[in-house]
Amino acid sequence: MPAPLVYQSNNKSPQKRKQFVQNMFDSLVPTYDLLNQILSLGSHRKWHRDMVSRIGRIEGSMVLDLCCGTGDISKVLIDRGAKTTSLDFSLEMLKRGLNKGALGAGANIMGDASVLPFKSDCFDAVTIAFGIRNLPDLDSFMREVNRVLRPGGKLIILELVRPDNRLMRAFYSLYLKKLLPIIGGIISGRPLAYKYLAGTISTFVHPLAISEMLLKRGFASVANYPKTFGVATVMVCAKGGV
Ligand SMILES: C[S@@+](CC[C@H](N)C(=O)[O-])C[C@H]1O[C@@H](n2cnc3c(N)ncnc32)[C@H](O)[C@@H]1O
Numbered sequence: 423m424p425a426p427l428v429y430q431s432n433n434k435s436p437q438k439r440k441q442f443v444q445n446m447f448d449s450l451v452p453t454y455d456l457l458n459q460i461l462s463l464g465s466h467r468k469w470h471r472d473m474v475s476r477i478g479r480i481e482g483s484m485v486l487d488l489c490c491g492t493g494d495i496s497k498v499l500i501d502r503g504a505k506t507t508s509l510d511f512s513l514e515m516l517k518r519g520l521n522k523g524a525l526g527a528g529a530n531i532m533g534d535a536s537v538l539p540f541k542s543d544c545f546d547a548v549t550i551a552f553g554i555r556n557l558p559d560l561d562s563f564m565r566e567v568n569r570v571l572r573p574g575g576k577l578i579i580l581e582l583v584r585p586d587n588r589l590m591r592a593f594y595s596l597y598l599k600k601l602l603p604i605i606g607g608i609i610s611g612r613p614l615a616y617k618y619l620a621g622t623i624s625t626f627v628h629p630l631a632i633s634e635m636l637l638k639r640g641f642a643s644v645a646n647y648p649k650t651f652g653v654a655t656v657m658v659c660a661k662g663g664v
Pocket residue numbers: 440443444447448458488489490491492493494495509510511512515533534535536550551552553556557
């Protein structure tokens with residue numbers, strides 16, 4: 423039986439919320455990849471490929487994959503010839519990524535996506551898939567990513583969001599409230615963790631508000647590409663200064 427996970431989604435301290443999220447992802451590793459496959463009905467692979475193709479010329483470029491988890495995005499990047507650095511604060515996720523051969527060929531770092539251990543202007547692109555809605559300090563995340571990108575470099579965000587269409591949003595909200603915690607809970611044995619994850623989608627800031635924040639924090643342009651009836655979005659954000 424897995425140890426019980428304390429449910430602290432209403433915790434106001436960013437450090438405590440990070441600790442909670444880190445412990446939660448450590449505990450979800452055994453069934454994480456399987457559940458991603460089931461809960462996205464296989465769509466996540468298509469979204470991954472779409473996200474990576476938005477970088478543009480990729481062979482030989484320096485790419486940082488933040489909140490890399492078990493390394494699915496990093497693997498696509500490495501397979502396409504990017505010099506990839508992968509970062510996550512869950513050691514168990516990183517270990518699984520190494521064991522399944524997704525992370526082996528790049529530099530792999532255990533660290534916080536909002537406090538980056540890299541010098542300024544050193545990456546051509548930064549990717550983050552299903553990570554930003556877990557970050558309690560979006561402001562420092564955006565400033566840090568902007569700092570480590572070279573002028574003209576791109577931040578590509580893939581995230582689950584609420585569809586704009588009212589009918590779709592009603593169906594999706596039912597799915598998030600009822601089905602996702604039940605399926606996730608049964609398979610992982612962690613119903614509260616999947617309830618928390620569904621909650622982070624229901625309460626996360628709208629992509630347009632994220633775009634505004636990015637523009638205020640030094641990005642020159644942001645474009646939004648909704649996916650699969652608007653349940654996910656790919657955001658392409660370019661740093662200015664070329
Ligand atoms: C939903 S998973 C996504 C993993 C992977 N990108 C994917 O597409 O499957 C979110 C990941 O973000 C990581 N994470 C959350 N907050 C983080 C932070 N502040 N710094 C680094 N990693 C973080 C978690 O440990 C987890 O592996």
